[in-house]
Amino acid sequence: MGEIHSEVTWEKEEEEKEEEEAQVDIWKYIFGFVELSVVKCAIELGIADAIEKHKKSMSLIELSTTLKYFEPRKQQYLNRIMRFLVHRKIFKTIYTSHDTYPSYVQTPLSRRLIKNGEKSMTALLLLESSPVMVAPWLSLSGRVLVNGNPSFEKVHGEDVWRYAASNLDHSNLINDAMACDAKVVVPAIVEGCGEIFDGVESLVDVGGGNGTTMSILAKAFPWIHGINFDLPHVIDVAPKCDGVEHVAGDMFMSVPKADAVIIKWVLHDWGDDECIQILKKCREAIPKEKGKVIIVEALIEEEEEGGKHNNYKDVGLMLDMVMMAHTNIGKERTLKEWDHVIKMAGFKEFTVKYINAVQCVILASC
Numbered sequence: 001m002g003e004i005h006s007e008v009t010w011e012k013e014e015e016e017k018e019e020e021e022a023q024v025d026i027w028k029y030i031f032g033f034v035e036l037s038v039v040k041c042a043i044e045l046g047i048a049d050a051i052e053k054h055k056k057s058m059s060l061i062e063l064s065t066t067l068k069y070f071e072p073r074k075q076q077y078l079n080r081i082m083r084f085l086v087h088r089k090i091f092k093t094i095y096t097s098h099d100t101y102p103s104y105v106q107t108p109l110s111r112r113l114i115k116n117g118e119k120s121m122t123a124l125l126l127l128e129s130s131p132v133m134v135a136p137w138l139s140l141s142g143r144v145l146v147n148g149n150p151s152f153e154k155v156h157g158e159d160v161w162r163y164a165a166s167n168l169d170h171s172n173l174i175n176d177a178m179a180c181d182a183k184v185v186v187p188a189i190v191e192g193c194g195e196i197f198d199g200v201e202s203l204v205d206v207g208g209g210n211g212t213t214m215s216i217l218a219k220a221f222p223w224i225h226g227i228n229f230d231l232p233h234v235i236d237v238a239p240k241c242d243g244v245e246h247v248a249g250d251m252f253m254s255v256p257k258a259d260a261v262i263i264k265w266v267l268h269d270w271g272d273d274e275c276i277q278i279l280k281k282c283r284e285a286i287p288k289e290k291g292k293v294i295i296v297e298a299l300i301e302e303e304e305e306g307g308k309h310n311n312y313k314d315v316g317l318m319l320d321m322v323m324m325a326h327t328n329i330g331k332e333r334t335l336k337e338w339d340h341v342i343k344m345a346g347f348k349e350f351t352v353k354y355i356n357a358v359q360c361v362i363l364a365s366c
C-alpha cells in the first residue's frame with residue numbers, strides 16, 4: 001500500500017515539474033525567431049569583428065565609439081542587444097580591477113560571427129535569415145495540408161535553383177553560405193579520413209558551388225587535378241583557383257570524368273528518384289574497377305543505432321525541416337534510406353565515416 005502511495009506521489013511530482021517547465025519552455029517557441037534575428041543584427045552591426053580587431057576586452061563605450069554610435073539612444077540599444085547576447089553566452093563579460101562596468105570578450109561562438117573569420121558561419125546565417133529563405137517557413141503546414149505543396153515554390157513561383165539562376169544576388173548569398181560550410185567541413189574530412197583520397201589523381205565535385213571544397217582539397221592533396229562542376233550561373237562567377245578547373249553543366253545530363261566524385265550537400269536537395277539518377281551519372285563518370293563516390297551528407301540516426309553521432313542529431317533533424325521548407329522534394333536520410341538510393345544507383349557497397357561535422361562521409365564503391 002505504502003509503495004503504491006509513493007509511486008502516485010512521485011508521478012504527481014513529475015507531472016507538476018513538467019507543467020512548470022512547460023510554462024517557461026513555451027516562450028522559447030513563441031519567440032523562437034528572436035535568437036536568429038538578434039544574431040543577424042549582431043553580424044550586421046559588426047560587433048564580433050570590432051571586438052576581434054580591438055584584440056582585448058571592450059567596454060560599451062569603447063564598442064559604441066568604434067562602431068560610431070555616438071548618440072546615447074543608440075548606445076542604449078546596443079547595451080540591450082549586448083545584454084541579450086551575453087545572457088545567451090554568445091559574448092562574455094569580464095570585470096578588470098578598476099572597472100565599474102563590465103567589458104565584453106569573445107567566445108568560441110562569437111568568433112563564428114566574425115565576417116571573414118577562419119570559422120565564420122555568418123554567410124550561412126545571413127542566407128537562412130534572408131527574407132527569401134524565411135518566407136517559405138510561414139507556409140510550412142501547406143506541405144501537409146495541401147498535399148505536399150512546396151513552400152519555397154509557392155512563395156517564389158519557382159524552385160530554389162531556378163530562383164537562384166534568375167536572382168543572382170540570392171545565388172551569391174547561397175554560394176557564400178555553402179563556401180562557409182565547406183571551410184569548416186572539408187578540413188574535418190581531410191583530418192578525419194584523408195586516406196580516402198589516396199590514389200585519386202582526378203576528382204570532380206558535383207554541385208560544387210563556387211569551388212571552395214575543391215580548392216581546399218587541391219591544397220591538401222596537390223597531386224589531385226580538381227574539377228568543380230555546377231550550373232552555368234554558378235560557374236560564371238566562381239573565382240579562379242590553382243589546381244581547380246571549373247566546368248559548367250547539368251548533373252542530370254552528365255558528370256565530367258574523373259577517378260572519383262565528391263558530392264557534398266547536393267543529394268539532400270532531391271528525392272530518392274532524382275538521387276538515383278544523379279548517382280548513376282556519377283557512376284558513369286568514374287572508372288568501373290577503382291572508382292568511388294564520396295557523399296558528404298547528414299545521417300539521421302535511428303534510436304537503435306546507439307547515438308554514434310548524437311551531438312549533431314538535433315542539427316540533422318533541423319536540416320531535414322530546412323529541406324522541407326526550401327526544396328521541393330529534398331530530405332535528410334537514415335542509413336536505410338541511403339542504402340536504398342546507393343544500391344539502386346548500382347553501387348555494390350558503401351561505408352560510413354564519422355567526422356567532426358554535421359555531415360558524415362559515405363564512401364560508395366562500384
Ligand SMILES: C[S@@+](CC[C@H](N)C(=O)[O-])C[C@H]1O[C@@H](n2cnc3c(N)ncnc32)[C@H](O)[C@@H]1O
Pocket residue numbers: 161178179181182206207208209210213229230231234249250251252263264265266269
Ligand atoms: C546546397 S548547394 C551545395 C554546394 C556545395 N556542394 C557545398 O556543399 O558547399 C547545392 C549545389 O547544387 C547545385 N546544383 C543544383 N542543381 C544542379 C544541377 N542540375 N547540376 C549541377 N549542379 C546543380 C547548386 O547550384 C548548388 O551549388
